[in-house]
Amino acid sequence: MILENWSALEIIAGIVITAPVVYAWADRWLDRTRNKVSDKVESEKED
DSSP states (O other), rough: OOOGGOOHHHHHHHHHHOOOOOHHHHHHHHHHHHHHHHHHHHHHHHH
């Protein structure tokens, strides 16, 4: 396991640095997925 030789501070710093990036990416991905789904639903309603 890689984390064994990490201190708690390094792990926390890593989380603090990566969390906003991961959150922003996930938020953008969810938004795109949601838009695709709503586009599909809207086009089905029009038929």
